[in-house]
Amino acid sequence: MNLKKYLTFTRAGIIEALQFRLSFVVMVAGNLLYLIVVYFLWKAIYASSGTDIVNGMTFTDTLIYLVLATALFNFMEMYTVWEMGRNIQSGKIVLDLLKPMEYRNLLFWSYSGGFVTQFLLTFLPTFIAVSIVTHGAIHLGINILYFIISVVMAIVINYNIDFLVGTVCLYTESIWGINIMKQVVVLLLSGATVPIAFFPDTLKTVVYWLPFQSIYNAPLSILLDAEAEPKAVFTTLGIQLVWCIVMTVLSKAFWKTSLRQITVNGG
Amino acid sequence: MAAIIEIQNVTKEFKTLNRHEGLKGSLKDLFSRDYKIVRAVDNVSMSIEQGEIVGYLGPNGAGKSTTIKMMTGVLEPTSGEILVGGNAPYKNRSKNAQEIGVVFGQRTQLWWALPLIESFRLLKDIYQIPDKDYNEMLELYKSLVDIEPLLHKPVRQMSLGQRTLSDILAAFLHNPKIVFLDEPTIGLDVSMKAKIRTLIHELNRQKNTTVILTTHDMGDVDALCRRIVIIDKGKMLYDNDIEHLKGFFGSYRTLKIRVDGDMNAEAEVIKTEVPDFKVSSDDEWISILVDEDKSKVLDVLGLLQKSHKIRDMQLEEISTEDVIKKIYEEGVQ
Amino acid sequence: MKRKNLSFYFRIYCKILAQDLKSKMSYRADFIISTIGMICTNISGFISFWIMFRNFPSIDGWNYYEILFLYGFSLISLTPVQCFFDNNWSLRQNVYTGDFIKYCFRPINLFFYYQSEVFDVKGLGQLAFGIGTLVYAWIKLGLGFSVLMLLKLIIFLLTASLIMIALQNAAAATCFWIQNSFYVLDLAYRFRDYAKYPVTIFSKAFRFIFTFVMPIAFIAYYPSLVILRPDQIPILSWLSPVIGVLFFWISYKIWMYGATRYSGTGS
Numbered sequence: 043m044n045l046k047k048y049l050t051f052t053r054a055g056i057i058e059a060l061q062f063r064l065s066f067v068v069m070v071a072g073n074l075l076y077l078i079v080v081y082f083l084w085k086a087i088y089a090s091s092g093t094d095i096v097n098g099m100t101f102t103d104t105l106i107y108l109v110l111a112t113a114l115f116n117f118m119e120m121y122t123v124w125e126m127g128r129n130i131q132s133g134k135i136v137l138d139l140l141k142p143m144e145y146r147n148l149l150f151w152s153y154s155g156g157f158v159t160q161f162l163l164t165f166l167p168t169f170i171a172v173s174i175v176t177h178g179a180i181h182l183g184i185n186i187l188y189f190i191i192s193v194v195m196a197i198v199i200n201y202n203i204d205f206l207v208g209t210v211c212l213y214t215e216s217i218w219g220i221n222i223m224k225q226v227v228v229l230l231l232s233g234a235t236v237p238i239a240f241f242p243d244t245l246k247t248v249v250y251w252l253p254f255q256s257i258y259n260a261p262l263s264i265l266l267d268a269e270a271e272p273k274a275v276f277t278t279l280g281i282q283l284v285w286c287i288v289m290t291v292l293s294k295a296f297w298k299t300s301l302r303q304i305t306v307n308g309g
Numbered sequence: 310m311a312a313i314i315e316i317q318n319v320t321k322e323f324k325t326l327n328r329h330e331g332l333k334g335s336l337k338d339l340f341s342r343d344y345k346i347v348r349a350v351d352n353v354s355m356s357i358e359q360g361e362i363v364g365y366l367g368p369n370g371a372g373k374s375t376t377i378k379m380m381t382g383v384l385e386p387t388s389g390e391i392l393v394g395g396n397a398p399y400k401n402r403s404k405n406a407q408e409i410g411v412v413f414g415q416r417t418q419l420w421w422a423l424p425l426i427e428s429f430r431l432l433k434d435i436y437q438i439p440d441k442d443y444n445e446m447l448e449l450y451k452s453l454v455d456i457e458p459l460l461h462k463p464v465r466q467m468s469l470g471q472r473t474l475s476d477i478l479a480a481f482l483h484n485p486k487i488v489f490l491d492e493p494t495i496g497l498d499v500s501m502k503a504k505i506r507t508l509i510h511e512l513n514r515q516k517n518t519t520v521i522l523t524t525h526d527m528g529d530v531d532a533l534c535r536r537i538v539i540i541d542k543g544k545m546l547y548d549n550d551i552e553h554l555k556g557f558f559g560s561y562r563t564l565k566i567r568v569d570g571d572m573n574a575e576a577e578v579i580k581t582e583v584p585d586f587k588v589s590s591d592d593e594w595i596s597i598l599v600d601e602d603k604s605k606v607l608d609v610l611g612l613l614q615k616s617h618k619i620r621d622m623q624l625e626e627i628s629t630e631d632v633i634k635k636i637y638e639e640g641v642q
Numbered sequence: 643m644k645r646k647n648l649s650f651y652f653r654i655y656c657k658i659l660a661q662d663l664k665s666k667m668s669y670r671a672d673f674i675i676s677t678i679g680m681i682c683t684n685i686s687g688f689i690s691f692w693i694m695f696r697n698f699p700s701i702d703g704w705n706y707y708e709i710l711f712l713y714g715f716s717l718i719s720l721t722p723v724q725c726f727f728d729n730n731w732s733l734r735q736n737v738y739t740g741d742f743i744k745y746c747f748r749p750i751n752l753f754f755y756y757q758s759e760v761f762d763v764k765g766l767g768q769l770a771f772g773i774g775t776l777v778y779a780w781i782k783l784g785l786g787f788s789v790l791m792l793l794k795l796i797i798f799l800l801t802a803s804l805i806m807i808a809l810q811n812a813a814a815a816t817c818f819w820i821q822n823s824f825y826v827l828d829l830a831y832r833f834r835d836y837a838k839y840p841v842t843i844f845s846k847a848f849r850f851i852f853t854f855v856m857p858i859a860f861i862a863y864y865p866s867l868v869i870l871r872p873d874q875i876p877i878l879s880w881l882s883p884v885i886g887v888l889f890f891w892i893s894y895k896i897w898m899y900g901a902t903r904y905s906g907t908g909s
Contacts, residue, residue, distance in 0.1 A: 068820065072829040078848065079836050086702045086843030087694070096697050219675035226679075226686040235690045240697050383746045383904075402902075406749035418744040420658075420759070422665035431661070434654055435750055463665065 048147070052154040073116070073164055077109050077171070084108070097239045102179045103266060104237060106172055110265070111234045111258050113168040114193070117160045118200050118257070120153045123224060126208030127217030139301075146205055146297065157197075181268030188275050192261035195282040200257050202289035203228065205297065212300050233259035253285040313486055313519050314357040314380060319389030321350040321375050321543075349375040351543035352389070359486065360517040362509075364524065364534035364551075368637050372543040373523045377489050380521070381411060394486055407436065410480030410488040415495065417472050418479065419464045425475050426460040429482060436483035443482075450478055453511050454504065470501035477505065481512050487519040488512075494526055506532040527630040539636055546636055554632055560601040564609060565594040567621040575617060582616065583609060594623070651754055658758050666763060673763065680764040684717070684771040687835075702843045708870060709838070711779035716838040716862035717772030719802035723810050724765030729757055730814035734824055737817050742904060752901055753894060783870075791869060798865035801886035805860045806834055808886075808893035815893070818900030837861035853878065860885055 088094070088101040099107070126149070129135040138145055173180050207224040211217055229235050232254035238246060249255050260278050264270070324344050350372045357363055367373050378384040379391055382398030382405045391398060398405040411418070419428045433443050450456050456478070459471055467475065473493055480488050490509065494502045510533055513520050522533060530537060530551065537554060539547040547554065568575050576590035579597065586609070587598040599606050606624065613619065666673055691713060695706050704712075733756070736742040745756050785791075813830035817823035833856065841849055841859035852859045864879045878885075 068816075068823075068829075069825045072825060076829070076832065079833070079844075082844045082848065083836065083839060086839075087698050090700050090702055091698045214671055214675060215669065216672040216675035216679075219672065219677075219679035222679035223675075223682050226682045230686045230689060236693050240693055242693070242696060245693075378743070381747060383743060402746070403749050403751075406747050409747070411747040413744060416741055416744050418747065420661070423661050427661050431654070431657060434657060435748060 122204035714776030
């Protein structure tokens with residue numbers, strides 16, 4: 043694989059993002075404001091509960107978890123479904139299919155510049171801010187390395203789910219509806235809005251067998267649980283890897299068969 | 310008769326950021342305060358009468374759209390004065406809008422999901438068109454183009470040509486004094502172009518509507534405009550009749566001849582015989598650019614026939630397109 | 643030319659609405675999928691809410707049903723913005739591509755013309771969900787019923803909805819100045835999720851911000867107090883209709899100012 047070909051897209055993406063300078067200020071400030079709201083909300087919630095630890099999570103744990111989940115969301119959300127839906131509706135997809143690169147790769151790498159800027163401008167500052175506010179509650183050791191590996195796999199799973207759902211746009215014009223359903227399901231079942239530790243047991247079991255928790259819950263629990271046994275960490279990473287493979291194969295296969303059907307029918 | 314559009318010494322400036330290239334340049338721009346002033350329209354004046362069709366021409370980025378936006382009240386001139394129907398459009402955008410119709414190339418202003426007739430009905434309400442006028446207009450439309458099949462078709466299902474046609478009809482619906490057409494025939498096939506030109510011409514004739522037409526298609530200009538205005542880099546280059554334009558660089562025609570003997574040698578001889586005109590040659594033709602104000606082509610031909618054996622000849626007219634191209638490239642001396 | 647008064651605009655809006663609904667009916671699949679998507683959003687919101695309250699029985703002295711009341715109230719008051727002002731989401735795209743110019747040539751109010759173009763039926767699902775939640779909480783709280791209460795409720799719901807409309811207008815209008823203003827709009831959208839919590843959980847400084855700068859406390863908290871805690875209604879609750887109208891007016895002025903300032907990119 044010629045990596046340079048792909049990195050050109052990354053570079054172009056960064057340059058494009060930098061054109062919008064004021065939006066950075068807004069993004070960073072907005073994010074900060076959002077974090078403050080989350081902080082107060084959960085502080086009040088914990089203050090009313092009477093205990094310090096709920097479902098094995100302290101206030102600090104919950105705060106870090108939710109704040110980083112939001113930061114991860116900002117970082118990972120690629121609006122793939124929208125992009126695909128729009129391209130399909132406008133017919134621009136035909137041009138993209140003619141390019142000497144698989145469409146899924148093209149789309150992914152076109153956005154990768156966004157990853158870099160989002161990482162530097164939202165995730166990193168948030169991470170540092172949370173570290174400072176919680177007085178170093180985030181353990182900085184080997185877990186950071188595991189966390190990074192885990193995030194990379196999370197990106198792959200997330201992208202493949204997006205691509206899978208985006209493919210549905212070949213069949214229907216309802217991009218908004220498709221996208222919102224995906225987003226809602228992913229955010230809830232991945233533990234991005236409420237930590238999975240808070241879920242009732244039956245729901246926890248269901249969620250455990252679904253790919254979504256590998257997107258937010260897996261990397262965050264690896265990051266937060268400093269004393270986790272290597273075995274537990276590797277189990278989590280292993281499950282993620284399995285989902286990576288499964289989702290990649292599924293989304294690839296679905297795209298291929300859908301595309302064939304469409305071209306045969308002349309859609 | 311008073312002019313419907315009166316533009317006096319109008320200038321429009323924009324402030325833009327100086328952008329730098331590459332990744333490093335983009336980072337620099339993030340903090341840069343390096344602005345420059347761009348003068349999109351520079352001291353333009355013109356006066357347009359009711360019922361005229363004026364071709365407003367210029368290369369891309371010449372300032373055409375900016376002028377039109379000022380005439381429609383979307384932009385305020387930096388300096389100078391514009392009066393449309395006696396009012397300053399920027400100060401009275403809503404009132405001005407009642408008097409004008411606009412078609413912007415490929416951007417439809419119709420309701421995307423609605424059948425054309427429903428769009429018309431909504432426009433009737435918005436412009437408060439009396440029933441009588443509305444029905445008369447529809448009758449007129451029916452007499453000019455075959456709109457029956459279009460009326461019940463949603464705009465989003467129309468072809469580009471049908472959509473442009475519909476947009477033009479919608480722009481004329483409230484019988485405005487002025488209609489602005491921005492590249493109305495762009496991307497259309499030959500027969501559709503002809504259809505649209507006829508339609509514009511007829512509507513102008515029957516309703517005495519002033520039409521301001523911007524286009525890159527000289528076919529539009531030849532078919533519709535008697536007067537053209539050319540603008541480039543914000544400055545007005547030309548404002549006069551199209552007939553006058555053709556004689557703008559003198560009334561030139563190119564006489565091409567083929568003679569016996571060595572063409573290049575013969576060409577040298579011809580140069581001395583007609584010293585007033587530019588002579589050039591290649592292996593096939595000797596070309597003589599004849600200025601008809603000085604002598605007629607036939608006279609030149611007669612003169613040359615005396616000393617050369619002419620085997621073949623061609624006569625080329627300068628087209629509007631050539632003249633305009635020449636103006637774009639060389640400006641006006 | 644006849645004067646264009648309120649009834650002129652009302653008549654035009656009804657006509658556009660009728661046409662719009664007619665054409666929507668021809669896209670039944672899209673309509674159904676969008677509606678399901680909207681229902682999913684509400685259900686997932688409710689599930690998150692329910693999971694949280696399983697673990698924490700009260701927040702800052704507000705019990706489950708009281709918060710549920712706020713939740714229902716906020717859903718209802720957020721309906722108008724969803725139904726009537728959804729075209730704000732496309733504003734950025736319209737300005738960016740230069741398509742916005744086409745709205746500038748009509749002899750009617752620009753803001754009205756722009757917003758009238760889209761009526762979002764999906765909002766009605768949210769309305770139904772909100773009413774259901776509110777009625778359930780109302781009964782469980784044993785608030786009793788009188789015509790006066792209903793009247794109060796309706797007035798306060800209507801004026802509360804103006805706040806969210808104002809926020810969205812102002813956020814959308816930023817695209818006239820900032821190129822990539824999606825983040826601003828998205829931020830305003832995310833904040834509405836926090837409208838359902840009592841503003842008292844925040845520190846003084848943020849209570850001030852959420853009351854006067856980014857007035858999300860008026861979406862549900864202050865107006866709800868009139869029904870929920872009738873014996874200790876703060877002056878701000880009674881003022882909320884005035885504030886709603888005021889903020890709407892300000893946002894309208896910002897929007898219009900931005901639009902007239904707009905110069906149209908491209909061509």
